[in-house]
Amino acid sequence: MTDSTLGAVSATAITNTRVFDGHSLSAPTTVVVQPDGRIGDVSADAVVVGAAVVNAEGTVLLPGLIDCHMHLKGRESLETLATYGVTTGLDMATWPASQFQSLRGLRGVADFRTAGMAATSQGSTHSRIPTYPDVALVDSPDKAERFVEVQVADGVDYIKIIADLPGPTQDVLDALVAAAHARGLKVIAHAALYEAVRMSLAAGADMITHAPLDRALDDATAETMLAQGTVFIPTLTMMKGVAANLTAAGVPGVSYAHAHESTRAMHAAGVPVLAGTDAYIGSFTRASPPYGESMHDEDAYIGLLERAMPPYGESMHDELALLVDAGLSTAEALRAATSTAAHAFSLDDRGAITPGLRADLVLVDGDPLTDIAAARRVLRVWCGGIEV
Numbered sequence: 001m002t003d004s005t006l007g008a009v010s011a012t013a014i015t016n017t018r019v020f021d022g023h024s025l026s027a028p029t030t031v032v033v034q035p036d037g038r039i040g041d042v043s044a045d046a047v048v049v050g051a052a053v054v055n056a057e058g059t060v061l062l063p064g065l066i067d068c069h070m071h072l073k074g075r076e077s078l079e080t081l082a083t084y085g086v087t088t089g090l091d092m093a094t095w096p097a098s099q100f101q102s103l104r105g106l107r108g109v110a111d112f113r114t115a116g117m118a119a120t121s122q123g124s125t126h127s128r129i130p131t132y133p134d135v136a137l138v139d140s141p142d143k144a145e146r147f148v149e150v151q152v153a154d155g156v157d158y159i160k161i162i163a164d165l166p167g168p169t170q171d172v173l174d175a176l177v178a179a180a181h182a183r184g185l186k187v188i189a190h191a192a193l194y195e196a197v198r199m200s201l202a203a204g205a206d207m208i209t210h211a212p213l214d215r216a217l218d219d220a221t222a223e224t225m226l227a228q229g230t231v232f233i234p235t236l237t238m239m240k241g242v243a244a245n246l247t248a249a250g251v252p253g254v255s256y257a258h259a260h261e262s263t264r265a266m267h268a269a270g271v272p273v274l275a276g277t278d279a280y281i282g283s284f285t286r287a288s289p290p291y292g293e294s295m296h297d298e299d300a301y302i303g304l305l306e307r308a309m310p311p312y313g314e315s316m317h318d319e320l321a322l323l324v325d326a327g328l329s330t331a332e333a334l335r336a337a338t339s340t341a342a343h344a345f346s347l348d349d350r351g352a353i354t355p356g357l358r359a360d361l362v363l364v365d366g367d368p369l370t371d372i373a374a375a376r377r378v379l380r381v382w383c384g385g386i387e388v
Contacts, residue, residue: 085364174204237319
């Protein structure tokens with residue numbers, strides 16, 4: 001279905017379904033999807049004259065899932081996300097700006113927010129990508145202001161910094177975060193190594209994405225994150241794949257156990273944990289390995305990363321299972337992909353099934369509070385009130 005054929009959306013009444021309220025399931029009730037794409041009445045006795053009725057007996061209705069770390073690759077990526085119940089994708093690096101600008105405002109597919117291009121520095125892994133924008137290679141504090149200015153002009157929603165080593169120095173990280181915060185933008189730091197996490201927190205990053213593979217985060221890190229209100233997006237699906245592939249290739253000092261333990265410890269300490277996958281389907285360009293000099297064959301290294309890249313949509317359900325395995329309850333894991341995610345990214349119009357919010361809804365077969373795998377059994381999906 002194309003945007004031109006979507007037309008006006010009639011009201012829909014989803015009846016006899018149990019609604020996930022962030023903590024538990026309601027008794028069987030009715031949820032009304034209004035023609036404006038918002039949630040209307042949510043009650044057992046809701047009546048909408050002329051509404052299309054979906055008898056959802058035996059099902060559970062979830063808020064649309066939010067993938068807190070993915071990468072856009074055209075409209076097809078948004079379509080695929082939606083089929084798995086992911087109604088919002090938070091893009092963590094896409095360029096040129098025209099690529100994401102052309103996707104704004106699409107209807108009947110997953111919505112998105114974007115970081116545009118991510119800041120890094122000369123000599124980093126990402127700087128070796130031939131198409132990487134020069135303005136994103138921030139090698140001195142004075143260049144940080146220019147980078148953020150360009151991002152704001154392009155219409156990004158937040159700033160991403162690739163903090164892994166080799167990468168930006170501490171003074172550059174400090175300047176990037178300060179420039180972003182001065183413009184009211186949150187900062188997400190890519191940090192798959194312990195030292196990169198430490199440096200990112202010292203700079204005041206709002207979120208850490210990826211969990212380190214070289215060393216587990218400790219109590220002191222948790223205390224810092226709690227004190228600063230930092231959010232953690234461990235991308236366990238991606239880290240598990242990368243660790244397995246690098247270990248098989250003989251790269252020393254890399255273990256998924258560090259990522260798992262970091263997630264367990266941060267959650268136990270009360271640090272907000274979000275569900276993100278690093279989903280992307282495409283090819284890397286040649287880049288230098290960040291996990292030690294033992295991996296000299298760059299083509300082999302890139303092949304390992306390509307095989308680790310999670311697929312759109314499906315990987316969200318892998319991530320939920322890994323979060324539960326790391327100590328989150330099923331309800332906490334679902335919140336990590338709904339209300340907690342929406343709050344962290346200031347998406348005040350979604351993340352819950354409440355009158356007036358955007359009608360991003362996922363109907364599933366079974367009870368994901370009993371078994372998180374039930375969230376995989378997607379029956380129907382609405383994105384902004386439009387069934388996909």
